[in-house]
Each structure stands twice: as C-alpha cells, then as structure tokens.
Amino acid sequence: MSNRTRHDVDVAVIGGGLAGVAAAIAAARNGGTVALVQDRPVLGGNSSSEVRVWVCGATATGHHRFARETGIIGELYVENEYRNPLGNPYYWDLVVLDAVKAEPRITLLLNTHITEVQMHGDRISSVGGIVLGSEGEVTVAAHTFVDATGDGSVAARAGARTRLGREASAAFGEDLAPEEEDELTLGSTLLFYTRKESEPVPFVPPAFAIDLAATTIPESRVLRTGDNGADYWWIEWGGELDIVADNERIRDELWAVIYGIWDHIKNSGRFPDAENLTLEWVGSVPGKREYRRIIGAHTMTQEDVVSATRKADAIGFGGWSIDLHPSKGVYEPRSAAQQIYPSGTYDIPFGILRSIDVGNLLMAGRNVSATHIAFGSLRVMATCAVMGEAAGTAAALCAASNWTPEELHDAHIRTLQRQLVRQDAALIGVQDDDPANLALQASVTATSELRWDQLDDPSSSLPLTDDTAFLIPRGQSGPVQVHLSCEEAATVSWAVFETPDGRTYFPEVPLDSGSIELPAGHAGWVALTDELPVGEGPEASTVIVLEAIPGVRWGSSGQYLFGAVSMTRRGTDHVDEIDAHLVADRPDDVVRWGIKKLSRVRLAMRCEGAVVGLEAANVVGGYGRPYGGPRMWSSRPRRDLVAGDPEILTLEWEREVQASEVRVVFNDDVNAYVNNLHYVRSEHRIPPEIVADFDLEAFVDGHWRTLGTVRDNRRRHRTVAFEPVATARIRLVCHRTNGSDLVQVGQVRVY
Structure with missing residues (x-):
C-alpha cells in the first residue's frame, strides 16, 4: 500500500523553528499557499519545550532601548505574556502552534524529514522526505523555497555554496576573527x-x-x-x-x-x-548554535554590526551582542562568552536572505549569509524570526508576481519594505512612503495632547549614588526643572548630552553643563537651565545627567512616560556576570548605562508646553516605532476612561478618499524587555498602554458611521476591514486602555 502525498504550494518553508514559523505565517498572510515542514513533533526549534532556550533578540536582555521586535515575533511575545505569565515551556509551544494553525493557507507537516531536493536548472522544483512514525513519504513543490532548517540542509542538497567555521581576520577586515581560518564553531x-x-x-x-x-x-x-x-x-x-x-x-x-x-x-x-x-x-x-551559513548576495560582517551603517535594502533589525563562545565549551577554563555590544540596533539587509546560487531559494535564521563574527549577533531567535518574516513576505511576493528573489531585490525592494511596514514588521528608521497609504495625505487632530504640566508630581525618589540620567525626545521647550531633595546642603553637577543618532539612546555628545546649589532640607523643583540646547544630530535624543552625590535624591514617579528613559551609570569597578563577558578594550556604554532597574520609572523633570514627540500628527508620520523619539500620539492623563468621555483621533482629507481598510498600531511598550520563558517576569499580562476598547468611524452623508468595533483588545496591531466607503474624515474613538491613564496610538494607516 502506497503512503505518498504531494503538496503543490506557492511557498515551501523547511524548518519549524521561530524563523520558519514567522516565514510561513508571513507568506500565508500575504496571500500565498504555504507548506511548513518540520522534522520534530513540535514547533519553535530551540525555543520549544524540547530544548527550552530563552527567546532573545535585539534588546540584548534589556540593554538596548526601544528594541523589542514587533511583527510576528512581537505578536508571539505579547500573546505569551497574556497566556503564559509563569513561562511554562509547554504553553509557549501552544502559543506558537496556535499562531500557525490560525492561518488557513498553511499546510503543517510535522515529523517530516526532508531527504532529497529536486532541481530544474538553478531552481528547486520540489523537495521530498519521509514522515517519521507513519512510514509515509511526502513531496512538496513550490514556486519559492525558504531554508529555515538552521543547518542549511536544503541549500546544501541544492548545491548552494555555504560557509562553515571561522573566517580569517583579513578575509573581511574583522579584528575579532582569528588570524587563520578554521572550522571551529559555537557548540x-x-x-x-x-x-x-x-x-x-x-x-x-x-x-x-x-x-x-x-x-x-x-x-x-x-x-x-x-x-x-x-x-x-x-x-x-x-x-x-x-x-x-x-x-x-x-x-x-x-x-x-x-x-x-x-x-x-x-x-x-x-x-x-x-x-x-x-x-x-x-x-x-x-x-x-551554528553550522552552515549559506552564501548570499551580501555577507554581513563585524563592521555591519558594530558600525550600524544604514542599509538601503533593510528588512529588519538586530541588536544582540557579538556573542562568541569558546569552541571547547564547558571545558574552556576562561569565560564562557565574549560579548561586544553594538551601540544601538543595526539594519539587516535583504541581501543576506537570498542564495547567490539557487534562483528561488531564500534563507532565514542561523543559516543566513554572514561571517562567523557577525553571526554571533544575528543567531538569536527573535532576530531569526525577524528575518523569517521578511523571507516569508518576500517569498509570497515572488510567487504572486513570478519574480525571483534576485528580481525582487534589484527592482522591487521598496515593494517589500512597504509591505513589511504595512504589516508592522520589525523595522527601525524605515519611513512609510507607500502611495497606497491614504493616511499619509491626511491632517490629524485629537481631543487632547500630553503636556508636561499634566504629569504627576513625584511620589518617591532615587538616591544619586551613581551618575543618573533621563532621556527625552529632542526639541522640548522652555525652562527645565528637576525635582531634588537633600538633608545637608549640596552642590549638584549636571550636564546635557545628545545621543549619537536616532537608534542609540545613551549620552555621548556633550552640549551644556553647570551646577545647582541646594540648601539644607531642600525638597522640590529647581531650575536646571532656561532652555535645552539642541545639537546637530537631526534624529538624536536629549539626555540630562546628574552626577553622583551622596545625600541627594532625584524625585521619581510610577506614572510611565513612553519615549523617556531613566538610567544609571555603573562604576567601572562594578563586577557581575555580564561584566565578566565584556571585552575590556571595547565600548560598552549601552551596558554601563543600565536601564533594567528603572524600568517604567519616570525621573522628575519637566519643561513647558507639549511633550514633543507625542503629538497627534505623529500617527501619520510614517514611522511605526521609536526612532530618535517615540513618534506617536499620547492623550492627556485620563483617570477613568470607562466613565469619562473618549479620546478621539481624527484624520481629515481635503477631498473624499475611498477606503476599505484601516490599520492601527498601538503602544505595546517596545522598551520593556519580555521573554518567552520569563527570565524577567513582567508585571503586566497585557501592556497597559494598548487600547482595549475602540470604535472606528467615518463621516458619511452628514453623520458618523461605525466601520468597526473592537472590545477587549490586547494586540499592538489591529486591522479593521469594511465595505468600501467614500469619506473625508475617519476617526478612532478610544474608550478604554488596558490600565494606562494615557491613551496612546503609534500609527493609523488607511488603504
């Protein structure tokens, strides 16, 4: 009796780790029929209950600011917080499996091991394998294939060139690489x-x-x-x-x-x-951790990670340290890891996701085109999932338009980027310029915008035992005040810095400095400077630093202000497990300026007028997440959104537009570090800033017509589809958040 099956699909994803899962979901959501082939009985790869590795990514366990991934892996993170507050690995399995099964275009083939690859010229025509436990055989034919096996096994069987081991330092100009190449890997x-x-x-x-x-x-x-x-x-x-x-x-x-x-x-x-x-x-x-790396159109190197040069074909971002482990593993007597942190997040280019040899092969995960050194940062699972979403989206576009990945890369990369932005994928600093997004031509008003004088006075305080800093978006106006207290008279030295760029968030460029004389028994607001200086970096943020001084305390509040970051600088003699892995002669300010202990703590500082970076116009500014500022809208504080009037965000066009879909991006606090197995336990099952209850309305024939009603929302990205309507005004009516006293919206996109 024959036990053979065949699946003809648009996109075949081989490998069911988080890269493969994200690729399959993305391809399906973009209209492709998909086969997701996994050789284990569960999905999730190294994150699954079979292995149980924490899902880490660009946040670098919370060191990088505003760096948690969005898109599909972001959805999984947030959903896991709600379903799995104790970090049960089996519940994580269910979160991942449920996300795949929610996509009707995905055919899931578990326990299926691919053993052969059929070629037609330089293209894969099909793959074949066995179904473990059932003695079955399976063939999967597709227009485009994604190798998410981790080991690069599909690419190897297809004849693609790969790398294994460590390149010599001179090969790519990497001073972290050994002088001579070898085949040593991470264990x-x-x-x-x-x-x-x-x-x-x-x-x-x-x-x-x-x-x-x-x-x-x-x-x-x-x-x-x-x-x-x-x-x-x-x-x-x-x-x-x-x-x-x-x-x-x-x-x-x-x-x-x-x-x-x-x-x-x-x-x-x-x-x-x-x-x-x-x-x-x-x-x-x-x-x-490491095996074959498939050679692509671009090979990512140490310089790409540490210098964070912008990439015209960016499809995602990373931020994990270049994390190199000794090849001897536990038997190496020195430190178990060597970590070099980039100063901020960096772009991942599409060129590392397409094979240079196999015409219809994309790759995602730990087999992408990178040197051993760059791979030390790219290899973590949330970053792999970011690459997976991009690869899956690209594969679906290729199948729909009969493009090769090379044609997509050379002639249609903006199409891919625009689609990734549209679906809220993990991109930083890539602005939406999609002509299909009607919201980009609208003006925006709101029932309120947040002002500095609406924030609570401090309810507690932080001793200045270390240099302490407060980061805010640049451009704040008027005199600057801080809330300080002391028992003995003291002189507090302060300085104003600028960050290096729009994706790096620690003080680097000095702008101004001075000191404040505090009398004995002082407790209250004190003037720092008449106006904050503005540096030359157009996307930089402003950082106010107070130097450590015994006996002085800086006021603080639990009222969270997204876009502002509190941080303290640890002394150079501080030693802990992280320090043991740092390379002594490398910059490490992103680690030294620690934010973990001050998560969601707002240091007491105020300016005049509106809080810049949180105006209503930001929701059509084209950025889906912080980049040199929060780039979102925040209402005034609302003590009781259920009983009170709603906060309303209105988009208006000069003439009527035809709309049938609105996508809203809420604030799930990408500055908060979360983890699937809860290395750090979150205090919230749902990010409190996410709007829970809202209505979407259009002004038609002289009155407001409801286009969609959403209640008990816990997702960052919501799509409301409706019958086409001609209107010049659309509004988002926000009734309730998941606990925050501020209503906040990142983007509104209209199609």
Missing part, C-alpha cells in the same frame, strides 16, 4: 529543570557522569541551586567537532556534563540548600 547545549520537593531527594549519578571536581567548571562557571533552564546556557560542547555529523556524540557528552553538575550540586556538600531538590526535566535534543 550545542542541553538544559535541565529542577523542582523542590517536601523531603530530601537523593541522587545517585550514572556511571557516565563526569567528575566535576576534575574539571575547571566549578571555578570558571556560575553554579547556583536556584538556577535552571537557560540559566545554564553555558552547558555547551561540540564546537571542535562536526555539529551535525557528531550530534549523537555531543548529546551524550552534554548528558554526562549535566549529570556531573547535578552530582556536584547534590553530593559535594557545597550546596546544603539543594537537599530537597530533584531533577524535573533533562533535555535530549541538543540546541545547536
């Missing part, structure tokens, strides 16, 4: 979970467990009884082997390491609080 990882029982739990190690005392692990790695899961990201090995060919050997060695670590924790006598702990779960699928 693979297994993780484990622990659980506390009500009684002591013995542990008898297996014979194959390593003797931890005979290694350098106790001295070179951090062992704590409270840690588990991806806290042990450094359990890594195999970089000196072939990560794929030696996968079984690597798994066995990692098991030996895990059980050796657990034996040490349970039986060495150094961890008395481990007496009641037991192992709840141990991974069996090694999480691979």
